[in-house]
Amino acid sequence: MSKLWGGRFTKQTNRLVEEYTASIGFDKALAEEDVQGSLAHVTMLGKCGILPEEDVEKIKEGLHQVLLKIRRGELEYSVSDEDIHMNIEKQLIDEVGSVGGKLHTGRSRNDQVATDMHLYLRKRVVEFVGLLQELQEALLGQAKANLDTIVPGYTHLQRAQPILFAHHLLAYVSMFQRDIERLQDSYKRINVLPLGAGALAGTTFPIDRHFVAEQLHFDGVYENSLDAVSDRDFIVEFLADASILMMHLSRLSEELVLWSSTEFRFIELDDAFCTGSSIMPQKKNPDVPELVRGKTGRVYGNLMGLLTVLKSLPLAYNKDMQEDKEGMFDTVATLQGALQLFAPMIATMKVNKERMREAVNQDFSNATDIADFLANKGLPFRQAHEVIGKTVLYCIQNGKYLLDLTLEEFKQFSPLFDDSIYDVLQPESVVNARNVYGGTATPQVTAAIERAESMLKAG
């Protein structure tokens, strides 16, 4: 089959070379963006008097026909046309005849492919922000339902201080908010138009890049034509943002897996989000969070992959850059899969409040508060720490928790103890004592939920 670039060649392309260099197998995902970019480009060619309006109309009609075929899944892609750009141009020429060959006037595949990628990622970023907000809503829903649920808070995965379960969930709302803000910020760099850079140096035709930018709703155009066709920072940035987001999802996943174990029994994921074992009838496995945790690896891998592809590439376009796509598509699909499942999985998860309370009642996570109690009575905190360390050791040796001690036993460790210690040690008191902005006290968490809700409403 003849090539769009065949003029300079005297031989057919080796079949293996064709297969090796083709990207149509994956870049067909850019089909709609490619047509969208071409429509704006050809409109501009007409407006600038580079092509006569009747040619422009024919090309536009043809592009619309091609778009219909793409949407109906009727377009047949061929490896010998290498990539999505040449496949579509070939289709257009089939559709409207040789006038279709005028579409590529003043354009190169180098600025074309970059434009397609910008259009593609721009859409995805908006979708991901929406999915993240749905997840935040699910977390907020659980937080509101668990304003009275006290759970051990951990450091080193050892019981540290009791907290509201709502407070724990709100930590993730904050993490996902940063992910949203990162994506929104990256939009500034994604929403810049490379088209008009030509192959690398610009074009001899009197084109209007700003007109194309307006048509495609880009906020601006690349300043430098070499940079326009060489830049893949916006993809690296997306992959980095995606990696941080997956790291957050993976941390939450790990907690969901732990919390749903028999050892914790803090939560139960809905049956619809779990799977069973082919041999052990009693099993209900948290496959979704496990897989999200596992798939974090490939998202990090895609980031490292692209950084490594780009490292040391001379300006401007190099074929190496075709390797920017599969990792990006894979990360988009991985993120979509995870985020679509996470919001309903969190919304439907059952929280075992009694079991959480039982855990809190059977630990020393109120120890800091008696140290603070003695410090408030004037004992230097360092000494108070020592006294309570001994008290805890006494409890461990005698199979007791702090609240089981009599006042006489307390007084063996310090004469400063009095009856009020029993109130201080109640989990509710311990939680509500941390009444600082951003802390776990109920009024603080209630206010934090309100702030998060208005932030979500503001979008």
Ligand code: ARG
């Ligand atoms: N399929 C190519 C890519 O993804 C399109 C650009 C090709 N440009 C070229 N000069 N061969 O990078």
